[in-house]
Amino acid sequence: MVEKSRELAVRPGRPVGHVTRGTTAANRMRRVDRWLCGTHASVLTRAARPLVVDLGFGAAPWTAAELFRRVRAVAPDAELMGLEIEQARVALARAVEEPGLSFELGGFELATPRPPRVVRAFNVLRQYEEKDVPGIWATMAARLDPGGVLIEGTCDEVGRTAAWVCLGQEGPRTLTLAVNPWLVSRPSDVAERLPKALIHRNVPGEPVHRLLAEADRAWDRAAAHGAFSPRQRWAAMARALTDAGLALGRAPYGGRVLGGPARWRLGELTVPWSVARPADGPLAG
Known part of the structure; x- marks a missing residue:
């Protein structure tokens, strides 16, 4: 994990961004996945073979595979591509590939075969500075399929609390706070999981x-x-x-x-x- 922000490394043929810590756990992204499939089902169903990207899926592919199953329940012809900036993580993830689910080397440039309909970028921007966020958002949003969405946010290690921004090509649209109500003392407990654009x-x-x-x-x-x-x-x-x-x-x-x-x-x-x-x-x- 890179502890302090640097200028984004843009090198020909290389993914854009920094390697993250890669921490992941099964079912960690359930809240954002449930929200996506519940509130933005039409984003998936109004496109043929919608491409979903899990950017920065981490050291293990579990949450990418879970998103694939959840999206397929809404749009059976959806395809999911997991992108990581570290080749070793991609190689490990390819062991769980199946028709419609693939893993490639990639970063914020979203060099996918076609514009993605949905991009989930979770726990990726924490290591950056707030000033980096507009440029990173713009880079990813510009690659979206028209009508597509980018969901960028953060959650705790087991997914009890989460917060994310939903963006379209025009920029940010909404902020969502999501918690397990049984395990928080008050709504502001989510403050430490605010996206990088808001946490400070x-x-x-x-x-x-x-x-x-x-x-x-x-x-x-x-x-x-x-x-x-x-x-x-x-x-x-x-x-x-x-x-x-x-x-x-x-x-x-x-x-x-x-x-x-x-x-x-x-x-x-x-x-x-x-x-x-x-x-x-x-x-x-």
């Missing part, structure tokens, strides 16, 4: 800090719902954020907590990027 912005005066503070207050007010289950408490928290915004007629939450109760009960909270984007810098626009 969780300070007073920043929109993402306000989002987490408002979510914590709503969580506290929803304590009685915990008698039914932590899932119900999380859903009540999300509903309270929406209702408070609607009642007061103010941004950022008025009618803009996305997904609805079915998603909220899964421990998800999705908001437009405009709710959480940095207050200044290239990602503020």
Whole structure:
């Protein structure tokens, strides 16, 4: 793992990016995979043989193979390509290849046979600086198939807490926080898993800090719902954020907590990027 950021190495014929630590575990990406297949099924089904890329699948191919199975349940003709910048990881992963599932050497340049419909890049940008993020996002988004999505984020070692940004070719669209409601004390527990674009912005005066503070207050007010289950408490928290915004007629939450109760009960909270984007810098626009 590279401990400090460097300029992206762009060399002819070489993958773009730095080698990551490669830590992975079975079922670690279940929350983001469930969200993708549940909320963006049409992205997969509206394209013939949609190509899904798992960028930086790590030292073992387990989570790439799991994504392949989950996507195939939605789009039976989907194909998945795992990309890694380290040749030894690719060689190891090829032992589990099967029709529709392959592994290649690659990085942010996404040198795939055709534009990918979906790119999942998880736990890849943690080693970079915040200033690197816009360029990396732009490099990957430019390679997307029209109508495709890039999902970039971070999760803990076993997938209990996660956060990700969903982007299209035009840029970031939404931020999703996802947790196991039984294993968090409050919504802001996810702060340490915010994507690189936001993790250093969780300070007073920043929109993402306000989002987490408002979510914590709503969580506290929803304590009685915990008698039914932590899932119900999380859903009540999300509903309270929406209702408070609607009642007061103010941004950022008025009618803009996305997904609805079915998603909220899964421990998800999705908001437009405009709710959480940095207050200044290239990602503020």
